[in-house]
Amino acid sequence: MQLHFYPPLSSAPSTSPPSEPDLTSFHSFSFDPSAPDYTSLLSDELLLNILSKLPISQHVSNSLVCKRWLHLHGRLVYSLKVADWSFVTSGRVFTRFPNLTDLDLVLSCIQMPKSSGIIVTHKTMSVHVDTHFILDGFLEETALLPSNAVDQGLRMIAGKYPNLQRLAATGASEEGLLRIAEECPTLQELELHCCGDLALRGIAGIKNLQVVKLMGFIGVFYNSTISDIGLTLLAQGCRRLVKLELCGCEGSYDGIKAIGQCCQMLEELTLSEHRMDGGWLAGLSFCGNLKTLRLRSCKSIDKSPGADEHLGSCLTLEELHLQGCQIRDKQSVKALFLVCENVRDIVLHDCWGLEDDVFSLASICRFIFLFPCLHFIGE
Structure with missing residues (x-):
């Protein structure tokens, strides 16, 4: 690239009135392909x-x-979402982006043709579908990468990105997660889709893990089981958790209790479309540092919360968020407010069944003043 300079105008005074500049006397930048690349002189x-x-x-x-x-x-580039699994297995991702600290492999683990004109979207996740999308509403097993293939990719990633801080993957097993735990000591955030209970044994060695998101059941995509066994393994292995999100996970009082007892630094717990057994709410009383509880798209809060005197209370809780939840069951809503009686903020967003008698149950919360000001979010 060459810049053409012209001699300055005469500095002699002129008696003629100023006129509009002649733009045709100026030349703009011009590109010469044969000109040397002066940026090559820079390190x-x-x-x-x-x-x-x-x-x-x-x-x-x-x-x-x-x-x-x-x-x-x-x-x-430090953050990347991979859509093609071959980009990982071929090693191109390591050559092209050597300094990644945030890697999302979720979509690349789903083997669906990108040329398909049909896209299925569920909340924040979208995939192209074809004949693999069968009538019962779930992707066939052949649409997901086998666990050994995912583990092989995770081994490669562990060897190339020792400074990895966030990882999201689908269908990983214990073997691949163990390698991540061994080679990526700085990993702080982990998102796992479609993994079973035993896979969670692999993350016990990730000492600095603070944020975990487990996606067990996702609408029309896949259905994997995460029960009290997995929640207990998670609790015993990840004692520094600060945020935990459970989406479509099964479990009960025992799993929530284990998390509360072992993860004493836990401040935020989110349950989306949960499939918890009756009585799980009482386990929240063991979360001694919990400040925020979020419930999203839950068809029921707790089918059988039990007697009020056995529920206990989460003393440190400050915020309660309910979004897209069914709150017609007065017994379960009352149990929720009893456990969360110390909250200072309640956010209701697009919930079904919010009637006067249900809403009045919030008066159980000692620091919530319902009147004279009511604030609704949503429709």
Whole structure:
């Protein structure tokens, strides 16, 4: 790229009135393919520092300048969602993006043709579907990568990304997660889809794990079982948990109790579309540091909460969020408010069955003042 300069105008005073500048006398930048690349005189470290100062929105266009800039751009990327599993197994992801700390493999573990014109979406997840999408509403087993293939990819990732901080995967087993635990000591956040109870033994060695999201049952995609066995293994192995989200997970009082007793640093618990047995609410009283409880898309709160005197109370709880939940059952709603009697904020968003007598049960919470101001979120 060459810039053409022209001699300055005469500095002699002029008596003529000022006029509009003649834009035709100025030449803009021109590109000469034969001109030398002066950026080659800069070291990778210096050029990388310059590129890192540019807005993120320009990173992709900058990577198209030349192969060198493409390589340097890859070193600036720290978060990536992989849609094609071969990008991992071929090793291209490690060459292209050597400094990843956040890697999402969820969609790449689902072997569906990307050319399909049919897309099924469930909340935040979308996949292309074809004949693998069978009538009973779940993906066939052949649509998911086998566990040994996923584990092989996780072994490669563990060897290349020792500084990994977040990982999301589908169908991983104990073997692959053990390798991640051994090679990625800085991992803090883990999201697992379609994994069973025994797979959770593999994450016991991840000493700094603070955020875990377990997706057992997801609408039309897959159905895996995470029960009290898995919750107990998780609780015993991950004692530094701060946030836990259980989506479509089974369990009962025993599993929630184990989490409360072992994960004493737990501050936020989210249950989405839970399939918990009756009586699980009483287990929340063992969560001695819990500050936020979220319930999302739950068809019932607790089918059989038991006697009020046996429920206990979560003394540190400050916020209760209910979104898209069925709250017509007065007994279960009352039990929920008894366990959460110390909350200061209750957020109700698109819940069904919110009638006067149900809403009045919130008066059980000693720090909630219902009147004279009521605030509703949603319709």
